[in-house]
Amino acid sequence: GDSVTQMEGPVTLSEEAFLTINCTYTATGYPSLFWYVQYPGEGLQLLLKATKADDKGSNKGFEATYRKETTSFHLEKGSVQVSDSAVYFCALRDDYKLSFGAGTTVTVRA
């Protein structure tokens, strides 16, 4: 079945550092790919998405490119802030079901 594997955390960074969270997927069809963010005690919010190969999703300084040849959707941000501290989930959707990675906890220090 479809699955997502993402980089294990936790990840601790200083403000203005570069962030990368790796995500790879396995799917039989042509899924859409997503990054969600979860702040403490809250539900998930969509951060960005890409619906086909070579699409780049971007939002709030974060970017990820849908790479079919490497089955990857790595999340990047060039300069993180303390407010980016959260848990980040990579996900894929094929038809009705959305499958998630285990999540990566990111802590940004001032």
Added chain:
Amino acid sequence: DGGITQSPKYLFRKEGQNVTLSCEQNLNHDAMYWYRQDPGQGLRLIYYSQIVNDFQKGDIAEGYSVSREKKESFPLTVTSAQKNPTAFYLCATATGPSTGELFFGEGSRLTVL
């Protein structure tokens, strides 16, 4: 306000009791979902419903039950058969069988004492 409302936000129950978590949406979305979140395990799908009066088991349906009598509502019952019910439960909606995103509620944290 359009959105997804989950209640209660926090719930404590004794072992052996059934509990029902509420999920209501006014987004007019056809599909609704229940996920369970445990530390370090990401989100796992419990049940989902594509349309009213229809629902399917997800990956971890044992010990749970749902109903979909109205488009707006998709309550989840955690039964006494669920061996480890303490978790954070998330309800989500989507517009249909497409490649669009899911929209999530704020979650309900269930603690079984």
